[in-house]
Amino acid sequence: MKSSGLVxxxxxxxxVVSMYKESACSHCNNCSESAKIANTFTFISDRDDIKKGDIITFEMEDNQVFKAAMIVYILPLIFMFLGYYLGAKIGFSEGKSILTSFVSLAITFLGIFFYDRKIVKHKMERAVKIIDIERK
Incomplete structure (x- = not known):
């Protein structure tokens, strides 16, 4: 996935880069529509020619982006259904099985939150490849 941003x-x-909104994320309401900048993130680069105020074009591996999307969108659903199934298998009533599914969903989101903070952040910092640098 290619993107660009302001250093x-x-x-x-x-x-530290503030990413520009791309057409791929135009449907998302995470940022205000009037803002040109979407998100700010940090990555590691050994290039010495990057300066504050530069506009860089960078690329993240597609498999990393796909893997992150699977973890965020699919894994919680799997654990939610699994929580319901296990609650029903144990012999809980339907209401308790539904509660069990939401508890497992919450636990999954907590796991994803800590996984993101501790592991993914460090992996993604190294998965960014700089393609082009423009001086302002």
Whole structure:
């Protein structure tokens, strides 16, 4: 997945970039529609020619983006259905089985939150490849 953004800061080999909205994320309401900048993230780059204020074009591996989407969108549904199934198998009433499914959904979201904070952030920092740099 290719994207571009504005370099906000450079701290050693860490680069802070504010991504521009792409057409692929135009349907998302995560950011205000009037904003040109979508999200800010940090990644690691050994290139010395990146300066604050540069506009860079970068690429993330498609399999990394697909894997992240699967974890966020599919895994919670699987665990929600699994929670309901296990609740019913144990002999819970339908109401308790539904409650069990929502509890497993909440636990899955907590797991994804901690997985994102501890593991994914460090992997994604290294999965970004810079394609082009434009000076302002």
């Amino acid at each position: 906000k800061d450079r701290m050693g080999n860490k680069v």
